[in-house]
Amino acid sequence: DAKTTQPPSMDCAEGRAANLPCNHSTISGNEYVYWYRQIHSQGPQYIIHGLKNNETNEMASLIITEDRKSSTLILPHATLRDTAVYYCIVRALLTDSWGKLQFGAGTQVVVTP
Amino acid sequence: DGGITQSPKYLFRKEGQNVTLSCEQNLNHDAMYWYRQDPGQGLRLIYYSQIVNDFQKGDIAEGYSVSREKKESFPLTVTSAQKNPTAFYLCASKKDRGGYGYTFGSGTRLTVV
Numbered sequence: 001d002a003k004t005t006q007p008p009s010m011d012c013a014e015g016r017a018a019n020l021p022c023n024h025s026t027i028s029g030n031e032y033v034y035w036y037r038q039i040h041s042q043g044p045q046y047i048i049h050g051l052k053n054n055e056t057n058e059m060a061s062l063i064i065t066e067d068r069k070s071s072t073l074i075l076p077h078a079t080l081r082d083t084a085v086y087y088c089i090v091r092a093l094l095t096d097s098w099g100k101l102q103f104g105a106g107t108q109v110v111v112t113p
Numbered sequence: 114d115g116g117i118t119q120s121p122k123y124l125f126r127k128e129g130q131n132v133t134l135s136c137e138q139n140l141n142h143d144a145m146y147w148y149r150q151d152p153g154q155g156l157r158l159i160y161y162s163q164i165v166n167d168f169q170k171g172d173i174a175e176g177y178s179v180s181r182e183k184k185e186s187f188p189l190t191v192t193s194a195q196k197n198p199t200a201f202y203l204c205a206s207k208k209d210r211g212g213y214g215y216t217f218g219s220g221t222r223l224t225v226v
Contacts, residue, residue, distance in 0.1 A: 041201070041220065041222070042217075042219055042220065043203050043204075043218050043219055043220055044156070044203075044205075044215070044217050045217070046214065046215060087155065101146075101158075101215060103148075103155035103156040103157075104155045105154060105155050
């Protein structure tokens with residue numbers, strides 16, 4: 001699985017868009033980009049995933065660059081409840097290793113009033 | 114509602130004692146996982162199981178043991194051989210080999226006293 005690089009922390013004002021970057025320069029053609037978040041003392045929660053096209057769901061949007069070497073998770077209108085650690089993970093959809101969801105340190109996002 | 118239940122939420126153990134963490138899911142998921150999280154760190158895989166009566170070691174299996182006698186249950190035993198067991202333990206499940214769709218429990222915080 002490709003490694004990812006994320007900033008350790010970022011702040012965002014409530015109501016504004018939060019743009020979370022992720023670098024994955026060694027991503028291979030069959031690897032997807034997944035985003036999870038973990039609110040303090042809870043289990044991680046799936047947010048969104050994509051291969052090469054931009055994706056949007058009720059929680060967020062995912063923008064993947066054309067060369068697929070980086071991506072941005074966008075929380076369109078951040079709320080205080082979006083304060084969490086956000087993890088960017090790159091992984092093939094089907095893999096012999098069922099359990100290898102590699103979580104790095106992620107980005108601590110703090111949404112302020 | 115379907116989900117994963119981990120119990121207890123907080124657990125205290127004396128040095129030298131074994132302790133078992135419970136994980137139960139009613140999602141009819143095939144695969145189940147145990148992760149460990151230390152403060153400020155990402156998740157590390159301890160064990161995972163794809164089917165009943167079968168499980169594989171993850172990256173940090175030493176000092177831990179598991180069983181998978183039922184599809185719904187995947188208990189983790191932290192043995193006295195685990196040198197630094199104080200951590201946040203997360204159980205997860207997934208329907209199949211696809212990379213998204215992990216469901217996590219709310220975790221058990223184990224403290225050795």
